[in-house]
Amino acid sequence: MTRGSLQCFPGSLSDLTVNQVRTRAKIGNKPEWKVTVTNKCICSFLQVMLLCPGFDSVETIKPTSKLVSKIGPKLCLINDGSPIYGGKTFVFTYASDQEIAYAPFSFQEACS
Template identity: 70%
Template sequence: MEFFNKFLCFVLFVCFMTKGSLQCYPATLTDLKVDQVRTGAKIGNKPEWKVTIANKCVCTFLEVTLLCPGFDVAEITKPSSNIISKSGPKSCLLNSGQAIYGGTTFTFTYASNQNIAFAPFSFREACS
């Protein structure tokens, strides 16, 4: 009976240890969270929008692309445009394709008469 209790404790310990590190493995597009709000400011007579993109996974994402139909990089108000760039007619590359580590958040603002429907589209996962 004592062996069974020790074995059960060991199994529970292993389950708790792996829960944190494997909670999003394999990662999916839902692990990239995109939030967008209107700031209330106007830039060149256009409303300003704030976009926050967060990697909610512990894994690192590479070559993250977003759907961004109608987006023009010239509309970015802050920070510099290297945080997001056009990579196709309806897609944008985040962080120049560089690594986006688990827990990382990117924020930028842009001015446009209507909000752009930013949505996660693709990424390459690097999780070890």
């Protein structure tokens, strides 16, 4: 398999992108941020962990059915460990005075 759009094996951290934008909403008088995590690989990524230093949202993470949970002082598990399928995104929002410097940290690859 060649590397390129939606083609990768094995996957690497560069196949996960994290983008965020400030929304116009305020939650508890704090700005809301929308985070999009994209899996650019054709394979699914499970147990996706992001660096999330300073993560402390005043807003309940949405969607609540797909959690973002803090694992230790600087790591967050996203999508409750469930897969982010190849070519798909996982989106959540949080509210904080400061934008959190999310960055890919680790994942388990599932490719068949």
